[in-house]
Amino acid sequence: MNGASIETMLRAAGCAALAFALLIVPAMFPDFLVYQFSVALTYAIAILGLNLLMGFNGQISVAQGVFFAVGAYTTAIFMTRYGMNYLLTLPIAVLTASILGLLVGIPALRWQGLPLAFITFGLAVLGPPLALKLEPITKGATGISMIKPAVPSWFSGNQDTFLYTLCLLGFALSALFVWRLTRGDTGRSLRAARDSDLIAESLGVHLTKVRLAAFVTCSGMAGFAGGLFAIVNGFVSPESFQMTKSFDFLVGSIVGGITSISGSLIGALLIVFLPDWAADMNIALSGLIYGAVLVVMMLIARDGVMGLLSTLLTALRTRIIATRATATADDRLSGRRIQI
Amino acid sequence: MTIRSFAKLTLVPDMQLFLQQIVEGLASGAIYASLAIALVLIYRATRIVNFAQGEMATLSAYFAWQLNQWGMPFWLSLIIVAAVSFVMGALVFRLIMRPVLGASDNTMVVVCIGLFVGFEAVALWFWGADPHAFPRIFPDYAWTIGGVRLTANNLGILATLCLLTVGLSALFRYTRIGLAMRASAAEREKSPLVGIPVENMLMLGWGLAATVGFIAAALIAPSLFLSPPMMVSVVIYALAAATLGGWDSLAGAIVGGLVVGIAESLCATFIGFIGTDLKVGVPFALMAIVLLARPQGLFGTSAVIRA
Amino acid sequence: MTAVLQVHGLRAGYGSIRVLHGIDFEVKEGEIVAFLGANGAGKTTTLRALSGIIPARGAILLDGQDVIAMSADKRAQRGIAHIPQGRGTFVDFTVAENLALGAYLLRDKAAIRSALDYWDDIFPWLAARRNQPAGSLSGGEQQMLAVARALMTKPRILMCDEPSLGLAPTTTQSLFSLLDRLSNERGMAILLVEQNARLTLKIAHRAYVIESGEMKLAGSAAELRDNPLIRQAYLGA
Numbered sequence: 001m002n003g004a005s006i007e008t009m010l011r012a013a014g015c016a017a018l019a020f021a022l023l024i025v026p027a028m029f030p031d032f033l034v035y036q037f038s039v040a041l042t043y044a045i046a047i048l049g050l051n052l053l054m055g056f057n058g059q060i061s062v063a064q065g066v067f068f069a070v071g072a073y074t075t076a077i078f079m080t081r082y083g084m085n086y087l088l089t090l091p092i093a094v095l096t097a098s099i100l101g102l103l104v105g106i107p108a109l110r111w112q113g114l115p116l117a118f119i120t121f122g123l124a125v126l127g128p129p130l131a132l133k134l135e136p137i138t139k140g141a142t143g144i145s146m147i148k149p150a151v152p153s154w155f156s157g158n159q160d161t162f163l164y165t166l167c168l169l170g171f172a173l174s175a176l177f178v179w180r181l182t183r184g185d186t187g188r189s190l191r192a193a194r195d196s197d198l199i200a201e202s203l204g205v206h207l208t209k210v211r212l213a214a215f216v217t218c219s220g221m222a223g224f225a226g227g228l229f230a231i232v233n234g235f236v237s238p239e240s241f242q243m244t245k246s247f248d249f250l251v252g253s254i255v256g257g258i259t260s261i262s263g264s265l266i267g268a269l270l271i272v273f274l275p276d277w278a279a280d281m282n283i284a285l286s287g288l289i290y291g292a293v294l295v296v297m298m299l300i301a302r303d304g305v306m307g308l309l310s311t312l313l314t315a316l317r318t319r320i321i322a323t324r325a326t327a328t329a330d331d332r333l334s335g336r337r338i339q340i
Numbered sequence: 341m342t343i344r345s346f347a348k349l350t351l352v353p354d355m356q357l358f359l360q361q362i363v364e365g366l367a368s369g370a371i372y373a374s375l376a377i378a379l380v381l382i383y384r385a386t387r388i389v390n391f392a393q394g395e396m397a398t399l400s401a402y403f404a405w406q407l408n409q410w411g412m413p414f415w416l417s418l419i420i421v422a423a424v425s426f427v428m429g430a431l432v433f434r435l436i437m438r439p440v441l442g443a444s445d446n447t448m449v450v451v452c453i454g455l456f457v458g459f460e461a462v463a464l465w466f467w468g469a470d471p472h473a474f475p476r477i478f479p480d481y482a483w484t485i486g487g488v489r490l491t492a493n494n495l496g497i498l499a500t501l502c503l504l505t506v507g508l509s510a511l512f513r514y515t516r517i518g519l520a521m522r523a524s525a526a527e528r529e530k531s532p533l534v535g536i537p538v539e540n541m542l543m544l545g546w547g548l549a550a551t552v553g554f555i556a557a558a559l560i561a562p563s564l565f566l567s568p569p570m571m572v573s574v575v576i577y578a579l580a581a582a583t584l585g586g587w588d589s590l591a592g593a594i595v596g597g598l599v600v601g602i603a604e605s606l607c608a609t610f611i612g613f614i615g616t617d618l619k620v621g622v623p624f625a626l627m628a629i630v631l632l633a634r635p636q637g638l639f640g641t642s643a644v645i646r647a
Numbered sequence: 648m649t650a651v652l653q654v655h656g657l658r659a660g661y662g663s664i665r666v667l668h669g670i671d672f673e674v675k676e677g678e679i680v681a682f683l684g685a686n687g688a689g690k691t692t693t694l695r696a697l698s699g700i701i702p703a704r705g706a707i708l709l710d711g712q713d714v715i716a717m718s719a720d721k722r723a724q725r726g727i728a729h730i731p732q733g734r735g736t737f738v739d740f741t742v743a744e745n746l747a748l749g750a751y752l753l754r755d756k757a758a759i760r761s762a763l764d765y766w767d768d769i770f771p772w773l774a775a776r777r778n779q780p781a782g783s784l785s786g787g788e789q790q791m792l793a794v795a796r797a798l799m800t801k802p803r804i805l806m807c808d809e810p811s812l813g814l815a816p817t818t819t820q821s822l823f824s825l826l827d828r829l830s831n832e833r834g835m836a837i838l839l840v841e842q843n844a845r846l847t848l849k850i851a852h853r854a855y856v857i858e859s860g861e862m863k864l865a866g867s868a869a870e871l872r873d874n875p876l877i878r879q880a881y882l883g884a
Contacts, residue, residue: 060446062453107632113445114389115631118579121391122624125576133617247457254450284465291458298451299439516751523748527737532719533698533729534796535752641739 006320010313018262022168026161034160035232036272041167042229044268045174047252048261049221055258056182057214058194059112063104063120065245066127067097067219069236071226076144076236077137086149090227097223098216105215109208124246131238143237146230163232170228174221175261181217182259190214251290254297257304266305356487361605363488368577369601370497371563372623374556375571375578376585376593377504378549383587384512385545387525388437388448392455394571394578396432397553399463400425401561401570404554405474406467414475418558422551429550430543437546438539441528463568474561497559504552505590512590521545573620577604580623584630586640595638600626650675651804651836652697652709659696659703666692668860669705674804677834679826681851681868683844685880689860690840691732694806697838698722698729709803724752726803730810735793738782742773742792745781749796759799766795769825787818794825804836805829811843819843823850848872 026034050064071093078089104123108116131138138144151162181187192200193210200207230236248271255270256263278286301308375394382390390396400421407417432455440447478496482489512518523531524541531538557571564570581600585592604622607614614621630637652674660666666689674680684690696703699719707715714722723729737745746766750759767774770791776784781792790810797805807826811819827850829835841847848854848868856864856877864871871877 054446058444058446060449062449107628110635111631114449115583115635117446117449118583119624119628119631121579122576122620122627125573126618126621126624129617129620133613247453250450250453282465283469284461287457287461287464291454291456291461294454295436295451295458298443298447298454299436302443302447516747519744519747520751523737523740526739529700530731530735530737531748532700533723533731534748535720535723535800536748537718537720 006317015262018265026157026164031158031160034164038160038164038167038232039229040265040268040272041164041171042225042232043249043252043271044171044264045225045228046222046249047256047264047267048171048174048178049218049225050249050253051256051258051260051264052178052181052190052221053214053218054253055260056187056190056194057211059108059211059215060117061120061215061218062117062246062250063123063127064218064222064249065241065243065247066123067101067222068226068229068245068249069127069131069241070100071097071223072230072236072241073131073138073144073226074223075227075230076146079146079230080144086146086231090224093223093227093230094220095223097226098220101216101219102212104219105212108215109211120246124243128238128242131241138238141238143235143239145235148234149231167228167232170224171265174224175264178261247290251294253304255293255304257306257310258302260304260306263304263306357609358606359486359488361609362602363490363494365602365605366498366598367491367494367601368605369581369598370494370501371556371560371597372574372577372581372600373501373594373597374497374559375553375574376581376597377501377508377590378553378556379578379582380585380587380590380593381508381552382545382549383525383582384590385521385525385549386433386437386542387528389452389579389587390455390546390549391449391452391575392459393549393553394557394575395456395459395463396425396428396550397557398566398568398571399459400428400550400554401474401557401566402463402467404558405472405561405566408475422554425550425554426547429553430547432550433543433546438542441542460568460572467568469568471565471567474558474566476562477558493563500555500559501594504555505594508552509590517541517544576620577601577623580627580630582637583627584637586637588641589637589639592637592639650708652707652838653711654697654708655706657693657696657703657705657707659692659701661692661701666860667696667703670857670860670862672855672862672865674836674838676836677830678853679830679837679839679851681844681847681854682838682840682857683842683847683854683871683877684857686842688857690857691808692860693857694729694731694808694838694840697806698727700729700731723800723802726800727806728797728800728802728804729806730790730793730797730808732808732812734781734786734789735808735810736781736784736789736796739780741778741780742784743777745792745796746773746799749799752800762799762801766799770795787814787822790814790818790822791825794822794829798829798835801833804838806838806840808840809842810839811841811846819846823847826850844877 025037046068053059074093074096075089078084132140151159155162189205189210192203192205193207252267252271256267275286378393404417404421408414478493481492520536521541524538577600581596582593585596600623604619607622608616608619650673655671656669657667658669682690695701699722706713709725753759830837851868853867854871
């Protein structure tokens with residue numbers, strides 16, 4: 001059994017453990033925490049979209065919170081104004097967020113790098129006032145309240161558990177989607193476009209199409225996440241979508257690992273639980289930690305927590321192989337066979 | 341010729357309101373321009389756009405305020421904190437930016453956002469969220485000319501900005517060290533070959549920009565009241581101002597700031613949909629237009645965009 | 648003649664890629680030493696390791712003192728002048744600013760003045776183009792400017808990385824006769840990295856041939872010119 005298959009086994013075991021942990025959450029925790037985990041799952045979907053855009057395609061977006069908000073409001077509006085079933089609103093949420101993503105993504109093609117950061121930052125700042133301004137549709141500062149979906153008869157569990165399961169399904173779908181997307185040719189095109197324009201073009205990658213598609217997909221996923229969030233939360237208002245939400249998603253993406261699917265969960269858990277925990281001690285603490293984390297991550301662990309774990313795994317694997325190699329050399333020298 | 345007869349000639353319905361809005365726009369524009377100058381300065385000296393410039397400046401302003409609260413004469417606290425800001429900027433460069441110098445744009449952006457969040461949190465930690473009154477630098481006079489009100493504060497800020505720009509431009513153009521700073525920013529690899537200690541130059545640039553940022557904060561704080569997120573709303577305007585003016589032009593930062601200020605003021609007053617609610621859409625729209633139509637800005641020579 | 652530059656066991660590379668595997672060579676006062684070799688052999692890497700742009704291991708003795716531990720700007724202070732590959736000028740800066748940058752280490756106004764006068768004599772066209780951006784000059788003019796810039800401080804050794812790249816043959820001739828003149832008139836030690844072996848061997852005193860990061864041949868210019876291997880590989884005859 002060589003190092004590579006040990007690593008694959010470890011990864012598979014890790015995924016299985018993670019899946020198991022996610023499944024038993026409702027059984028392990030009180031209702032309010034289950035609700036928070038549900039929220040974390042929706043955030044994880046948004047972060048996943050960001051990973052797709054930033055990690056795999058190299059375009060920066062400080063406006064993920066805005067697309068998230070668009071999805072959330074779409075769901076809220078269609079549920080309350082048009083009495084639509086909550087599940088049906090989700091594709092529409094994806095659609096509206098994607099359209100906005102297209103509108104931003106097209107000029108974004110000319111704004112690679114720093115200018116894209118400025119523009120998306122400006123968008124994030126513009127979001128809340130815009131939500132307030134469009135009061136006829138968004139109900140302004142009052143916000144929109146929705147009735148949370150009733151638990152279907154075939155489901156054994158209370159409403160929080162049901163909503164949690166819904167979010168879990170949503171996350172699983174998103175994770176599978178991103179996993180498939182980044183594995184094959186699309187993944188290669190994405191990464192080529194990120195690393196080098198020249199190489200990408202020589203590989204026959206259509207840079208504009210790939211970049212635009214990545215941007216639209218990222219915003220669509222944020223819309224999906226936002227829609228789910230609205231359903232779980234039962235309430236949307238500009239308060240929940242301040243500029244800091246976009247920063248939160250950015251932090252979540254960086255900490256978890258900008259190209260990691262499981263990392264999005266870690267990042268999401270961080271941004272859901274850290275502010276509450278830190279606020280108990282000092283209102284400024286979560287800001288300090290976020291700031292420090294972002295800076296330190298860029299200095300020593302650019303691939304986030306999952307990247308660190310991955311490096312550890314590789315280091316372990318190299319050590320195992322190295323020890324084996326020296327052992328083999330030794331026993332050749334001494335003419336003996338050594339059992340490992 | 342009076343204002344009214346001029347108005348009749350140009351068919352502007354309420355000339356007085358129009359002119360007043362222009363003056364208001366110039367006042368807020370001066371505020372945006374102050375931060376923009378610090379941003380452009382850092383860019384010219386180090387090719388980095390430091391999102392956190394405003395937050396670092398706010399922290400410096402808090403230092404000055406605190407010293408003053410403890411009984412130090414205001415002018416002395418300004419001088420001391422100007423020096424402290426320089427050291428702070430140089431340290432931030434040395435400890436945090438230097439290790440990531442060669443990294444991608446995106447990494448830099450993330451680090452700067454980290455500094456942004458972190459510095460605001462530090463101010464929040466020590467001084468809380470409540471706004472404080474900041475001592476005035478300029479006396480409280482105002483003049484009314486032809487129905488339009490000009491304050492000593494506005495003029496004072498504009499004058500200070502002009503002085504700063506002239507001084508800094510002269511530094512960059514006519515001095516040996518200014519040349520070395522520009523070379524270190526533009527040609528990081530070649531500059532050591534002529535004996536320029538590049539990292540020291542970059543550190544100098546950051547220190548200088550931090551001091552300029554502090555001056556901006558001290559100019560702004562009397563009007564906006566000192567609080568941790570004081571500069572947060574200014575940052576987007578300053579970014580738009582610098583983009584409009586051109587990232588490698590200090591004079592452009594002033595012009596850009598004033599244009600953004602006037603545009604915002606006029607749009608807020610005369611375009612109903614925007615009003616005061618969506619004022620922040622004005623810098624956003626301006627920035628988007630400039631980046632699409634003329635990426636290098638009005639006075640810039642090369643685009644920030646690396647094609 | 649004393650050795651200005653002595654290099655022992657120079658090892659350098661980029662990240663995990665090792666390019667130079669320990670090379671030895673030297674340059675004496677008043678000598679033009681040519682560094683020949685194919686693309687990727689390690690010629691440019693050698694110069695970058697010498698001037699300090701990239702880290703290196705081994706010994707680099709300038710006038711007997713080991714500068715390997717010094718940063719690039721300190722090495723420039725000691726007297727190592729490097730004209731890098733491509734345009735050795737500061738492209739976005741004016742001709743005057745380029746020369747001012749070259750004179751960065753000179754504090755004495757008189758020294759700067761006399762250096763500028765010297766170069767105005769050699770290149771009369773310089774004065775007329777004072778305020779033009781260096782990037783607007785022709786390739787040949789830029790290389791001349793780069794030489795002037797590099798020599799403002801009267802360095803101990805001048806290292807040129809493929810100065811003839813992209814230049815017309817006549818321009819290359821002028822450039823090389825300038826280098827020749829500098830070597831004769833001022834006793835300048837010059838390390839010349841080139842692919843154009845024929846012209847280079849005409850002005851060089853000695854030459855080294857480097858291949859895959861290792862020193863393959865060394866000798867006087869005459870010896871190398873007559874060497875059948877060299878003739879075949881680099882002189883096409």
